[in-house]
Amino acid sequence: MDVANKDASAADECPKCGAMSYRGGYCFQCGTYRPAKRTETTDLEGLDALDFMDRSFGTRVSDLETTEERVNEMDSARELYRQHKSKSPKWKSLVITESNRSEAVLLVQAIVQPYGSTPEGQLVRAVEIPWKIIVRHLKTDWTQAFKIPPRVWEEMIAAAFDQDGYDEVILTPRSGDHGRDVVAIRKGIGCIRIIDSVKAYKAGHLVRHDDVRALAGVLHGDPQASKGILTTTSDFAPGIASDPYLAPLMPFRLELMNGVKLNDWLSRLAR
DSSP states (O other), X not given: OOGGGSOTTSOEEOTTTOOEEOTTEEOTTTOOEEOOOOOSSEEOTTOOHHHHHHHHSHHHHHTSOOOHHHHHHHHHHHHHHHHTGGGSOOOOOOEEOTTTHHHHXXXXXXXXXXXXXXXXXXXXXXXXXXXXXXXXXXXXXGGGGGGSOHHHHHHHHHHHHHHTTOSEEEEOOSSOXXXXXXXXXXXXXXXXXXXXEEXXXXXXXXXXXXXXXXXXXXXXXXXXXXXXXXXXXSEEOTTGGGOTTTGGGTTTTEEEEOHHHHHHHHHHHTO
């Protein structure tokens, strides 16, 4: 039989360990992923973020400098995902075609890596490679920001604080977060504890005065908070900066970060 026309569904030898296994899945012996024969579309359900990147955006990932630290981070991220795979939320099947290839990278599952917990939520660190790739996509086309789910945006902001050098970053639960989506702590001289409320709004959906006042109330009720930041992918309603109840708090106690400032901050951190 001509090897080029061989049935792609038949088992053959794994190139790594030699055990019989099937293409389009993981080798039963060594766990290596064996890509299926290239087709017009590729079903990526069940892949972790790094395998997703390798298969869908290999040329972009290969452009990043490969160092021992990056390799160790990739191995750590894969191991963490596989250990907790059964506990992870189910994601819908994602089919990559030429028409949606530029958007698919924004649906990566692993943007942050949990490593502990506090009464307020999970301690997390950024998974640097996929996070930077997403940020670079957003830098060239901010309209993609409006397609990212709100919870993923909270993870993006948490990862940004980690990339910005904060010693501890806490991602609060989906519900019962008391108006705080992310808590970022910098220790040592000039220590600071920031609470961030993330509003993943579409273009034209402006953050209202009441949303900002709500964060000011949370800030007042949290004696350990040094500063509150309200972050949005969109923008703020006119007049908030001159609100007599809010203006005295800005910018040292309360800060507003709209889509333009957010894009600039993320891009600077991803350099």
